């Protein structure tokens with residue numbers, strides 16, 4: 049039935065102010081107003097239709113993405129949208145495109161690594177999209193190991209130019225988004241060589257294609273690397289391959305904030321740490337954490353609404369069957385994901401603050417918080433993207449068979465999302481970076497250096513090695529200090545155990561390799577502690593709205609106790625809690641799930657997603673699932689004709705032959 053809200057009875061159950069929760073989710077009333085306006089603008093414009101993506105071939109799909117990108121820019125200019133509005137509009141278009149890399153990496157790379165003069169020259173061109181850029185770092189043979197890149201950039205003092213070259217097949221740039229077909233420029237990473245000396249990897253602005261006819265410039269070979277996972281999905285992006293054959297660029301196209309090459313060919317390092325060459329990755333990893341909360345909340349919104357619509361078993365006395373959301377097993381799978389979406393939102397907010405703070409300090413030549421920023425962005429990117437990918441797949445299963453249909457929105461969401469575990473740093477490689485930070489922190493404890501920021505708890509390591517949880521009844525687990533105490537003790541003990549084992553190796557690097565599984569687990573425990581503690585910090589703020597804070601407290605406890613239950617082995621084996629306390633946490637979880645149940649639809653409504661953005665029949669706001677699924681099936685091109693192409697050609701003769709054989 050059109051126009052009827054099939055979920056109204058669920059919405060009426062909410063015990064909190066959903067509009068106030070929308071503001072908390074968006075970050076502020078202003079952010080909510082802008083995102084609401086931009087999402088409706090996109091949803092109401094047929095040019096941004098996206099329900100046919102899975103049916104399109106690669107070329108059509110790609111052309112369609114280019115049309116949308118050009119149209120989005122036209123609307124941004126016509127409507128005189130601010131940078132904030134424009135960025136929101138692009139995100140609601142919801143289609144991976146070259147523009148993501150242009151705005152998300154090319155522009156930030158120039159901003160972060162360029163000199164004042166370079167910013168003046170390149171930023172206006174990029175911001176007006178008079179040039180289109182990408183981020184060309186990864187090579188066919190080298191991704192995680194950035195120091196292993198092979199592309200050479202050799203200074204030629206005779207002409208005051210750099211000569212860029214791809215010496216081997218494995219040095220071919222491979223993967224950069226936007227590179228394959230569209231970018232006119234790239235920030236290319238290669239080994240800087242002056243006077244025969246290799247100075248390691250640096251970034252350079254390189255023009256790839258003519259601004260007149262878009263043909264590759266002399267010495268450049270460039271193209272798309274081919275179809276990727278899933279139909280539609282990430283295939284709207286032209287991930288590319290690029291080779292250089294002694295391509296010359298002017299000296300002033302080396303990004304020279306960190307170090308520079310003089311006219312005479314002298315390599316000069318500034319006082320800025322060399323790791324700033326990796327700065328764009330830190331920036332993007334930070335944005336990926338907030339994006340994780342968006343992707344997970346989309347999947348959770350779909351699975352929650354559908355779980356309230358879907359009924360199976362339990363029809364008694366003429367009553368309808370039970371809503372599947374009422375099954376405790378469904379709640380125990382779904383509600384921790386709902387809690388995780390909120391947890392990632394708040395840790396993402398905090399990470400944005402941390403990043404902004406680091407940037408402000410860098411301007412004042414204070415580099416002290418850079419290692420913390422690297423460890424937090426790397427670790428939280430890893431933790432949140434792995435959990436979100438797994439969470440989207442779990443939401444698909446929570447929707448039963450219908451979750452497997454493209455019209456559920458979940459297969460495409462998964463296919464687009466899952467490479468997040470790999471790009472911007474493989475998730476295991478990034479956790480190993482966190483582990484290095486933790487081991488370094490522990491090794492410096494003896495020197496009197498007080499750990500600060502997210503490793504501050506290591507300063508209390510002696511106390512944490514001895515501490516015992518004082519939880520005696522299930523409700524004690526609602527006390528934030530009980531939860532924090534257990535998570536801090538577990539993280540500290542896992543790291544200390546690694547440090548002790550490492551000290552047994554005469555060669556620390558050998559030890560690091562040998563113990564890498566334990567180190568990854570210690571890093572994960574540390575990152576989970578950060579998420580839990582930032583959720584708890586968020587609850588210290590003034591949060592207005594009837595019942596809003598109380599529900600967030602419930603979600604915070606669910607996030608923490610779910611992970612305590614999931615990693616019970618860790619908590620028990622490190623002696624942080626007893627098995628009795630573990631089982632009390634599980635009892636408390638059951639009660640928390642019951643408190644979420646009447647509020648579940650309200651909590652996903654608070655994400656304020658339009659049906660266009662969700663792109664899911666199962667997650668429709670009005671819950672009118674079955675008639676729409678039925679309608680959608682008939683739209684499949686296979687149903688255009690009663691008898692499909694190929695039947696007369698292959699199946700009819702086969703049937704006839706089989707019938708003939710049977711008669712013989």
Ligand SMILES: CCCCC/C=C\C/C=C\C/C=C\C=C\C(=O)SCCNC(=O)CCNC(=O)[C@H](O)C(C)(C)COP(=O)(O)OP(=O)(O)OC[C@H]1O[C@@H](n2cnc3c(N)ncnc32)[C@H](O)[C@@H]1OP(=O)(O)O
Pocket residue numbers: 135148149151152153183185186191192193194195225323324326327329330332335418419422470471472473474477481484488
């Ligand atoms: C509008 C917003 C839109 C946003 C979205 C935009 C785009 C996203 C959309 C789509 C995604 C598409 C694009 C994807 C792009 C990419 O994937 S780009 C390529 C990304 N590549 C990687 O992430 C490679 C991963 N590898 C690395 O980062 C490094 O090689 C690694 C850190 C693993 C090792 O580096 P190495 O120099 O060998 O390190 P060491 O272990 O020796 O460390 C040396 C010291 O440097 C410190 N450090 C390392 N990295 C950083 C850093 N980023 N920042 C600060 N410091 C760093 C490290 O801790 C060591 O310090 P100490 O010596 O111990 O003190």
Ligand SMILES: Cc1cc2nc3c(=O)[nH]c(=O)nc-3n(C[C@H](O)[C@H](O)[C@H](O)COP(=O)(O)OP(=O)(O)OC[C@H]3O[C@@H](n4cnc5c(N)ncnc54)[C@H](O)[C@@H]3O)c2cc1C
Pocket residue numbers: 149183184185186189190191192193222223224225282287467470471472473474475476477480564
């Ligand atoms: C969709 C997509 C978009 C991308 N966009 C861009 C882009 O715009 N620009 C760009 O430059 N790059 C881009 N990339 C490349 C991306 O950054 C790399 O693929 C990523 O950094 C992982 O590196 P890799 O492929 O070398 O993986 P590998 O390092 O080869 O990983 C393979 C396996 O080895 C393991 N491994 C590697 N090193 C270690 C170690 N030290 N210890 C333990 N295990 C290890 C990993 O965990 C993994 O299981 C993109 C990739 C994808 C998939």
